[in-house]
Amino acid sequence: MSVVCRLASRRVTPQLIFYNKPDYLTLSRHVTLKAVPYKPPPEQDHDEHNLKLGRPQSPHLSIYAIQLTSTLSITHRMTGGVLAGYAFLLGGGALVLPDQISHYVDAIQLGSASLFTAKFILAFPFSYHFCNGIRHLIWDLGKFLNLQGVYTTGYAMLGSAVVMNIVLSAM
Amino acid sequence: MALPLMLRSAQKAQGYSCILRCSPVAFKNTNYVSLPQLPNRTSSSLVQKTPILLQSKILTNPVMRCMSEGGDHRMKWTIERLISVGLIGLLPLTIATPNPILDNVTAVAVTLHIHWGIEAMAEDYLRPIVVGNAISKAALIAVYIVSTVTLGGLLYFNYTDIGIGKVIRKFWAVQPC
Numbered sequence: 001m002s003v004v005c006r007l008a009s010r011r012v013t014p015q016l017i018f019y020n021k022p023d024y025l026t027l028s029r030h031v032t033l034k035a036v037p038y039k040p041p042p043e044q045d046h047d048e049h050n051l052k053l054g055r056p057q058s059p060h061l062s063i064y065a066i067q068l069t070s071t072l073s074i075t076h077r078m079t080g081g082v083l084a085g086y087a088f089l090l091g092g093g094a095l096v097l098p099d100q101i102s103h104y105v106d107a108i109q110l111g112s113a114s115l116f117t118a119k120f121i122l123a124f125p126f127s128y129h130f131c132n133g134i135r136h137l138i139w140d141l142g143k144f145l146n147l148q149g150v151y152t153t154g155y156a157m158l159g160s161a162v163v164m165n166i167v168l169s170a171m
Numbered sequence: 172m173a174l175p176l177m178l179r180s181a182q183k184a185q186g187y188s189c190i191l192r193c194s195p196v197a198f199k200n201t202n203y204v205s206l207p208q209l210p211n212r213t214s215s216s217l218v219q220k221t222p223i224l225l226q227s228k229i230l231t232n233p234v235m236r237c238m239s240e241g242g243d244h245r246m247k248w249t250i251e252r253l254i255s256v257g258l259i260g261l262l263p264l265t266i267a268t269p270n271p272i273l274d275n276v277t278a279v280a281v282t283l284h285i286h287w288g289i290e291a292m293a294e295d296y297l298r299p300i301v302v303g304n305a306i307s308k309a310a311l312i313a314v315y316i317v318s319t320v321t322l323g324g325l326l327y328f329n330y331t332d333i334g335i336g337k338v339i340r341k342f343w344a345v346q347p348c
């Protein structure tokens with residue numbers, strides 16, 4: 001049936017004498033084309049374009065397998081944020097609090113176990129960020145930039161961060 | 172089914188050869204960027220159109236556009252790493268031997284490091300496509316406010332109080348009750 005349709009739209013006898021200027025486009029295809037001047041594409045992002053079309057975004061974080069590489073990386077960022085919080089609280093506290101910071105430090109009352117636990121928890125972001133920061137700087141020198149190296153340095157970093165944290169909390 | 176396919180492909184082949192022999196009237200008055208005169212009939216007219224397509228690609232691809240804006244990032248990258256390396260030695264040193272000079276140098280270095288860190292977080296997570304233009308700009312302003320408060324607060328603390336090194340020692344030296 002498609003054969004019949006396509007044959008029906010074609011000229012059966014070849015046109016030998018051209019009365020008008022021949023339209024090559026209509027002769028050659030069973031659909032006609034209209035040539036229009038070039039209109040440049042709108043200047044929009046890939047993301048903007050898909051948003052305007054209402055396309056859903058493919059799943060990413062929810063489906064990707066959890067790996068050491070990404071876990072250590074995002075933990076580095078989170079510990080960095082926590083340490084920034086420490087500095088912001090120290091600086092901001094010094095500016096807004098009525099008393100001096102040392103006065104508030106004197107007011108801390110905790111048992112030895114709670115004190116060790118508190119120090120462990122507070123120092124962990126620092127130990128982790130410190131050791132992983134060194135790992136990042138080693139990468140910036142061009143070393144261990146392969147998957148094996150990333151995993152090896154990753155485990156080494158975790159070990160040293162835990163040891164460093166225990167040592168710091170015991171001080 | 173094979174027959175219509177064969178007829179269609181024959182039609183197409185005939186059509187393409189006709190188009191190539193056409194004069195490209197439609198393309199005469201369009202804007203090309205630094206392109207030489209198009210010859211009248213050539214299949215390489217398709218090749219010569221690619222500069223526009225590449226240009227659009229650079230403007231629409233957000234990664235490539237960001238790389239073309241903002242100037243040279245190399246010096247900033249190097250300084251970031253130098254500050255990081257400096258902090259490795261500086262923080263233990265200022266805790267071990269607290270003095271006003273080290274305290275203030277630590278305050279400046281720590282604030283710079285923190286600023287670049289939270290700026291990167293704000294840029295990565297609070298993107299215009301995700302939270303809108305207003306919140307994205309407000310986040311960057313908030314980053315600068317946090318950095319300023321941190322720096323000012325730490326310098327004020329070093330000036331009026333005991334200093335960063337001593338306060339960390341004091342906090343760590345709290346005795347259990």
